[in-house]
Amino acid sequence: MAKQNRPVEKRMPVREEAEPVVGMRLNKYVAHCGVCSRRQAADLVKEGAVSVNGKVVLEPFYQIQEGDLVRHKGKVIRPEERKVYLLLNKPKGLITTVQDERGRKTVMDLLKGKIAERVFPVGRLDRDTTGLLLLTNDGELAQKMTHPGFKMQKEYEATLDKNLREEDLQRIREGLTLEDGPVKIDAIHYLLDKGKNTVSILIHVGRNRIIRRIFEHLGYEVIKLDRMYLGGLTKKDLPRGFFRHLKPREVIMLKHFTGK
Structure with missing residues (x-):
């Protein structure tokens, strides 16, 4: 029997008062x-x-x-009077951008006809990476969340082309130096129910393709990468390819983290 996606609960978007624009940069x-x-x-x-x-x-x-x-x-263009915060479980094969110059499918294709507001992705997941992605029209929150000084914790499940050796696991824990500088993760461990080629890695560094480059540095290829956790948000009850509006308490949590 085919597995059915569990319906995602519809929630009203979080609303905020519009900010006066005269004098705004x-x-x-x-x-x-x-x-x-x-x-x-x-x-x-x-x-x-x-x-x-x-x-x-x-x-x-x-x-x-x-x-x-x-x-x-x-x-x-005119300011959006209503701030919208969406959490998407990104499938493989989509570009994380508003519009792709080469005409490839983007994450925005999943939203067409489903929301009235114009939103954009906060940060990036590369084309082959799946998992949690935040989209919003709140430019100030997005700016703070993508700032290098903001330490938003993310958890990934990485499946490698071969078993990860214990000594390489320890090297990752201790920190590596890549071509663009040192990188230190927060935690890493095997997912033993899936074998020693699959690990959970917790990190707050936001550099480009950082997870894939960590393993490439040690001679491994990441064949599957899924973001499971994003700054307090999880994939619970959110099937692949679906999105939901953040709950008010989740928006408050993100703003608390960013100091907004």
């Missing part, structure tokens, strides 16, 4: 419109992707004036 305004995080918005402005009243503005610190019409890539 341009990069913050773009982030408040749900385009991206504030740091990413600054890059978009510097790249000339944002115009104000028909003129390209390259200064992220430009202050929004009464009546300003802001466009991103030619499309008028």
